[in-house]
Amino acid sequence: QKEVEQNSGPLSVPEGAIASLNCTYSDRGSQSFFWYRQYSGKSPELIMFIYSNGDKEDGRFTAQLNKASQYVSLLIRDSQPSDSATYLCAVNGTGGSYIPTFGRGTSLIVHP
Amino acid sequence: GAGVSQSPSNKVTEKGKDVELRCDPISGHTALYWYRQSLGQGLEFLIYFQGNSAPDKSGLPSDRFSAERTGGSVSTLTIQRTQQEDSAVYLCASSLALAPYEQYFGPGTRLTVT
Numbered sequence: 001q002k003e004v005e006q007n008s009g010p011l012s013v014p015e016g017a018i019a020s021l022n023c024t025y026s027d028r029g030s031q032s033f034f035w036y037r038q039y040s041g042k043s044p045e046l047i048m049f050i051y052s053n054g055d056k057e058d059g060r061f062t063a064q065l066n067k068a069s070q071y072v073s074l075l076i077r078d079s080q081p082s083d084s085a086t087y088l089c090a091v092n093g094t095g096g097s098y099i100p101t102f103g104r105g106t107s108l109i110v111h112p
Numbered sequence: 113g114a115g116v117s118q119s120p121s122n123k124v125t126e127k128g129k130d131v132e133l134r135c136d137p138i139s140g141h142t143a144l145y146w147y148r149q150s151l152g153q154g155l156e157f158l159i160y161f162q163g164n165s166a167p168d169k170s171g172l173p174s175d176r177f178s179a180e181r182t183g184g185s186v187s188t189l190t191i192q193r194t195q196q197e198d199s200a201v202y203l204c205a206s207s208l209a210l211a212p213y214e215q216y217f218g219p220g221t222r223l224t225v226t
Binding site for chain 1: 143145153154155157160162168170171203212213214215216217218219220
């Protein structure tokens with residue numbers, strides 16, 4: 001059973017701070033990792049993906065991957081109240097499966 | 113361009129009735145996924161279609177659930193003899209065949225079984 005674990009939160013940070021969201025996964029064969037943002041009452045939206053060890057930056061967002069330790073992180077710099085949402089981590093299927101496994105998500109609250 | 117569309121946006125039905133939920137994927141996306149999300153829960157995979165291949169039905173919770181995809185485009189998820197535990201938001205997502213994990217989600221159908 002593939003597992004993707006996230007702290008449900010809520011993670012509360014002040015506006016302008018760095019928000020750090022973490023995700024661990026159980027399947028060592030996983031190769032692709034995704035972060036989706038889901039606003040309350042809305043559907044998930046893909047915001048970042050990472051395939052290689054290290055960091056990938058896109059604007060205020062940085063995804064970090066450490067395959068040896070089996071974790072992936074999402075950093076949000078200069079957090080804004082509009083970043084308040086649930087962030088879902090997803091990991092690709094392995095063994096020929098195209099079914100991703102999603103974590104339950106971390107709720108982020110950015111307060112002014 | 114147009115995103116993934118789903119209909120209806122809300123559906124209230126009585127226990128024991130059948131319901132049909134529709135998904136219209138992004139044009140050119142050959143992969144289509146159905147998920148459901150209960151309040152405060154993660155995404156539960158239901159079924160996956162890729163082109164003309166046989167669908168992966170491994171996530172369907174019971175034989176009351178079925179889905180079809182006509183012409184490689186529009187998909188319909190059918191729930192027969194609905195139960196209260198079927199109440200959830202049903203989400204459809206589509207993707208390109210070469211990027212199956214870069215999924216684009218529709219707005220969802222909120223199903224309430226009374």
